[in-house]
Amino acid sequence: MTVRPETGRLSGKVALIVGAARGIGKGIAQRFAEEGARLVLADTEIEVGRATASELDAAFIGTDISLLADVEAAVALALAHHGRLDVIVQNAGIYPWQLLENTSPDDWDRVMAVNLRGSFNAARAALVPMKAQRRGRMLFTSSITGPHVTSPGHGHYSATKAGINGLIRSAALEFAGYGITVNGVEPGNILTEGMELHRGAAFIKNMEDAIPLGRLGSPRDVANAFLFLASDDASYITGTTIVVDGGQLLPEGSDFRLAPP
Numbered sequence: 001m002t003v004r005p006e007t008g009r010l011s012g013k014v015a016l017i018v019g020a021a022r023g024i025g026k027g028i029a030q031r032f033a034e035e036g037a038r039l040v041l042a043d044t045e046i047e048v049g050r051a052t053a054s055e056l057d058a059a060f061i062g063t064d065i066s067l068l069a070d071v072e073a074a075v076a077l078a079l080a081h082h083g084r085l086d087v088i089v090q091n092a093g094i095y096p097w098q099l100l101e102n103t104s105p106d107d108w109d110r111v112m113a114v115n116l117r118g119s120f121n122a123a124r125a126a127l128v129p130m131k132a133q134r135r136g137r138m139l140f141t142s143s144i145t146g147p148h149v150t151s152p153g154h155g156h157y158s159a160t161k162a163g164i165n166g167l168i169r170s171a172a173l174e175f176a177g178y179g180i181t182v183n184g185v186e187p188g189n190i191l192t193e194g195m196e197l198h199r200g201a202a203f204i205k206n207m208e209d210a211i212p213l214g215r216l217g218s219p220r221d222v223a224n225a226f227l228f229l230a231s232d233d234a235s236y237i238t239g240t241t242i243v244v245d246g247g248q249l250l251p252e253g254s255d256f257r258l259a260p261p
């Protein structure tokens with residue numbers, strides 16, 4: 001038997017990644033590019049997005065995930081460039097820190113519009129070509145925050161990420177007959193520009209102390225799980241999520257580093 005080196009796991013596959021200018025989305029784009037994917041990147045941040053795309057020899061389109069027409073245009077660009085769409089990653093998300101008592105209905109709606117309606121928009125827009133191809137991978141960035149745990153200031157955000165997990169399961173069931181799988185990744189605390197901007201040093205230190213593996217995750221840690229779900233290795237997996245959190249969900253108490261007396 002010849003053992004071949006493990007490369008090109010997405011060779012020839014066309015992937016659209018939304019929320020790809022920086023942070024986790026950029027990490028996914030880099031990892032997919034290393035494995036041979038042909039990429040279309042989409043983001044509201046035009047300049048940074050273009051720079052990321054040019055580093056990776058990818059196409060770029062300015063896209064607000066909360067608008068269905070924008071996501072349809074991004075899908076159309078992938079089809080125009082490459083003639084098909086194998087993978088969509090809906091990673092765009094916002095996480096403003098806000099206590100519920102200070103959250104206005106408009107604040108609430110904005111987080112819903114980007115994180116949750118945006119995920120619905122991605123599924124709706126990608127369904128059209130994927131259904132015609134009888135094949136496709138829909139992937140979403142969820143979170144441990146919402147589906148499993150939370151902390152003060154994460155009310156709207158937690159609701160959207162728990163909602164995304166429900167969407168993943170429903171879409172997986174509805175689209176299985178078309179040969180489309182639907183899955184997600186639940187990152188723990190990942191060191192990104194957004195995390196530094198919205199959470200700050202004290203929050204990050206607190207999280208570091210809560211992670212059994214002793215460090216925040218990197219975008220690449222998360223991207224490796226997306227790579228698996230996008231690859232042929234995951235062809236029989238649908239309707240589920242992978243936790244990538246350095247063990248943060250495990251401890252029963254805060255003294256988890258101590259041995260019993």
Ligand SMILES: NC(=O)c1ccc[n+]([C@@H]2O[C@H](COP(=O)([O-])OP(=O)(O)OC[C@H]3O[C@@H](n4cnc5c(N)ncnc54)[C@H](O)[C@@H]3O)[C@@H](O)[C@H]2O)c1
Nearest residue numbers: 019021022023024044064065092093143187189190192194
């Ligand atoms: N960083 C973490 O610890 C962590 C943990 C769990 C889940 N997540 C999720 O991972 C995803 C990425 O987070 P990150 O930390 O890399 O954030 P980030 O702010 O560094 O990057 C997010 C990217 O999404 C883009 N974006 C924001 N709103 C958009 C919109 N309406 N349409 C299109 N693009 C938009 C931003 O411009 C940016 O490029 C989010 O869904 C977030 O909720 C992050």
